[in-house]
Amino acid sequence: MLEIKNVTKKFGELTAVNNLSFTVEKGQVFGIAGPNGAGKSTLYNLITGLYPFEGSIKFEGKEIRGFPSHKIAKLGIARTFQIPQTFPSLTVKKSIAIGNYFGSDAEFDPAYVDEILKFVNLYDKQDEKTGQLKLLDKKMLMIAAALGTRPKILMLDEPMAGSNSKEILSLMELIKRINQDMGITIIIIEHFMKVLTELTSKLLIIETGTEICCGDPNDVTSDSRVIECYLGDGHD
């Protein structure tokens, strides 16, 4: 479904993503992990058209390199950010409606917006301004706004960051439902290995923009190179 081939991104002397190649299959939950500064979020920025790059990114067989972000969103690639990105003066409902208005070629569907509000448990807060929401609700809203675009792939960037164990469980539950009930392919960047091993069917570890290891999450987390460069001894 998503084919990344020999993708390289340099910022001056710094190589943020170095000749990276991998494929994400339809319906998969694909994990990406690596130390801070490994180039994980930069990779998302390349896939969503925020930066130019060398190499090729194909989505459903179509080359999307050079496409502007809004066009990539319309093709069916949605993402979230590490720090929740919301529209502070808009209401929860309008924020999701924006995704549905602009992010999809399909006609605006208020019933779909309501469905998403219920799906992420924000229906009762639909008229609240997003700037007033608590962190977990902001995260839910950011996911909901992305779902509003009717994506085929949802790319989550460290959704568990700053969450307590209860919140992590509810976010994991939501991600599973998005994948299984809505049939949306998921790519997830995360540091919590337990989350990745439980959710994903394939895991990619990168360091300084370069692939260290890619495969079954249980195999990857026991790989000596991964333990050395990222996990360390005695990881959980």
Next chain:
Amino acid sequence: MFVEIIDVIISGMINGSVYALMAVGLTLIYGVSKAFNFAYGSFYSMGGYLAWMIFSVAVINSYFIIFILSIPVLLVLGYLIEKVLVAPLRKRDDWEIKVMMITLGLALLLDNSYQVLFGARMKSLPSILEGSLEIGEFILAYQDIVIFILSIGGILLFRWFLNNTRTGMSVRAVAQNPAGAQIVGIPKEFVFSATFAISTVMVGTGGILLAQKYFVTPTGGWDILVKAWVITAFGGMGSIKGSLYAAFILGMLEAFVGWYFGMTWVLIALFAVLLTTLAIRPQGLMGKWG
């Protein structure tokens, strides 16, 4: 004395309403693109000259027709100027500085073109509505009432546009979170061009409204540019609500200072208030950090 003070308050309200219309346009561009548009004052003059041409050359003296003809022209010119001059710069590093330089160049080009085309002498336009309303000792020109109503109407229309239209919603989204807006499929480049065009209409309409009171001159826009920026900074950069409050406060201040000390003190007073406010509250009345 009492009658004079009421006159000054009314004058402040009327000026404040037009300044609000123009400052909101400038705030809109800054809020969305975070770039300084030096040519904003020249678009004010453009509105005045367009109205003058329709009135003098086409010999149409209906303000309704003047607005109907001028607004689409201002909208299209604003859109094209943004697409041709500003949009290509956004792909470069430090584009905000480059936008400042190119709009400064555009301002000089436009102002000198006005001088070549229309001459240095000021142009006048007839009053939008002759006569005045007399209530006891108070005399209020119909012209001022119409200017006030049209300016407030323009602001309310703009507010409706932001809250109730698809493009308006995309403008608010880009102003609040450009990266997030792009990711949910909003075409950021179109929003930049649209806001530039809308702000050109707002300041150009202000130019048409004030041309009947203050004449049209090739360099008359600079005074407006300075005032609009003082209002924008005083209200809080990027805050539309702040600009509205600031426009009326500074419109009133201008009227009182002009009446009591003379018009030469007006800009000095505006800057004194701006500097004092920014020293105490650097983000302006309603601006936010970050």
